[in-house]
Amino acid sequence: MDMDHWQHRLSNLCAAHQVPGASLAVLVDGEIHEFATGVLHRGTGVEATTDSLFQIGSITKLYTATLIMQLVAEGRLDLDAPVVSVLPEFAVADPVATKTVTTRQLLSHTSGIDGDFFLDTGRGDDCVAAYVAACAGLGQNHPPGVTMSYSNSGFTVLGRIVEVLTGQVWDVALRERLLDPLGAHSTVTLPEDVLRFRSALGHLGEPGEEPVPAPVWGLNRSAGPAGIINATAADVVRFARLHLDGGRTPDGTRVLGIEHVAAMRQPQVDVPIRQGSGMQWGLGWVLYDWPGGRVIGHDGATIGQKAFLRVVPEARVAVALLTNGGVPAEVQQRLFTELLTEHAGVAVPRFAPPADPPAVDVTRHVGTYLREGYEVEVTNRDGALHLRGENTGELAQINPVIHLDLVPVTECLFAGRRNEHEPWVPVVFYTLPDGSPYLHFSMRAAPKTIEV
Structure with missing residues (x-):
């Protein structure tokens, strides 16, 4: 690996796309190569280094999924048994979902439980249990099993399953059952542990503008199993290598059975948002069928920080990129395209509308689509669709309202972006088997509620 080339490429891409700081780790030929650029905090000017910690957000879910699969391997958990068989206190607002939702559905984001319920239940060791108790009033955005919709809530419930079956709080189970065997000593969850390291602060701002330090550092502890791990990029790649090595650590310690590693990569549900991409969800992993090979991975986002992991088994x-603001999706797109093409023979597809978009009757898509914590309003502006998205929950004061002009790709698939500085994202209008109209955006399904 040409270290100078990739160091310059990372630095140049981050500068071009207003990313204050970033850390990159690449596993090639059994070696981990590390790079860093920029600053951890624009207010203090502290330099980003390869031993700096960034928030990896929802990549955390892969760690929680691995803990769950350990319990399956030990014969202590049945993926297809109802969650209430393990957590008798588990309940959501829908009585059918309460009785029938399974661990497999939680892992594959097919439970239908409204997913962006960010409730602060305190800093105590009972915070995950208290969060699960609060889910008793949580609604469904679709019936269990009929489609997929990304669910942070579901992964906190999985974290509670880990706690009940191990007798340990999630953070301790994570450390003792996974991080310590991996030698991932620069991976932590709690702020008081993060303080022992150089750590990044997120930055916020519109694409194309210089980002500024975020007013809040991280997520609530109750969101732990869904997204509060802080780590170096190299430690994230060490975790990925565990899955490449069939569940064994570099010293030969068996952390997970090879059959359970393989099971996590088996498709569970199609993701309805990318035309012809073959994108599916496994048990924790996102599965990509890209030109040149099968790829697994996950992204993560917290308050002004974004993380990306892609693995070519x-x-x-394996490649991990951790960032703290700006337009990191564009850095990731360009950098991973070059790295994976050179070192894995895999081409990373780029989603974009056609140069000559088809003529589409957009009127049937107009309306309001509502899910827990987020509202999307789709309007018709002179024959073209416009999407307005707004957080309505605890993140409303942090995340800005977004506006996307939608360009048709097909009758039901559209491409949107805030401005030319950002990559295009897919927006899909579709129906469930019962004919209910839905919007799929940002990996979430939302039912249509109000015609406008």
Whole structure:
């Protein structure tokens, strides 16, 4: 690996796309190569280094999924048994969902439980249990099993399953059952542990503008199993290598059975948002069918920080990029395209509308689509669709309202972006088997509620 080339490429891409700081780790030929650029905090000017911690957000879910699969391997958990068989106190607002939702559905985001319920239940060791108790009033955005919708709530419930079956709080189970065997000593969850390291602060701002330090550092502890891990990029790649090595650590310690590693990569549900991409969800992993090979991965986002992990199992290549603001999706797109093409023979597809978009009757898509914590309003502006998205929950004071002009790709698939500085994102209008109209955006399904 040409270290100078990739260091300059990372630095140049981050500068071009207003990313204050970033850390990159690449596993190639059994070696982990590390890079860093920029600053951890624009207010203090502290330099980003390869041993700096960033928030990896929802990549945390892969760690929680691995803990769950350990329990399956030990014969202590049945993926297809109802969650209430393990957590008798588990309940959501829908009585059918309460009785029938399974651990497999939680892992594959098919439970239908409204997913962006961010409730602060305190800093105590009972915070995850208290969060699960509060889910008793949580609604469904679709019936269990009929589609997929990304659910942070579901992964906190999974964290509670880990707690009940291990007798340990999630943070301790994570450390003792996974991080310590991996030698991932720069991976932590709690702020008081993060303080022992150089750590990044998120930055906020519109694409194309210089980002500024975020007013809040991280998420609530109750969101732990869904997204509060802080780590170096190299430690994230060490976790990925565990899955490449069939569940064994570099010293030969068996952390997970090879059959359970394989099971996590088996498709559970199609993701309805990308035309012809073959994008599916496994048990925790996102599965990509890209030109040149099968890829697994996950992204993560917290308050002004974004993280990306892609793994090519056949080539035994893994890449992790951790960032703290700006337009990191564009950095990731360009950098991973170059790295994976060179080292794994895999081409990263870029989603974009056609140069000559088809003529589409957009009137049937107009309306309001509502899910827990987020409202999307789709309007018709002179024959073109416009999307307005707004947080309505605890993140409303932090995340800005977004506006996307939608360009048709097909009758039901559209491409949107805030401005030319950002990559295009897919927006899909579709129906469930019962004919209910839905919007799929940002990996979430939302039912249509109001015609406008």
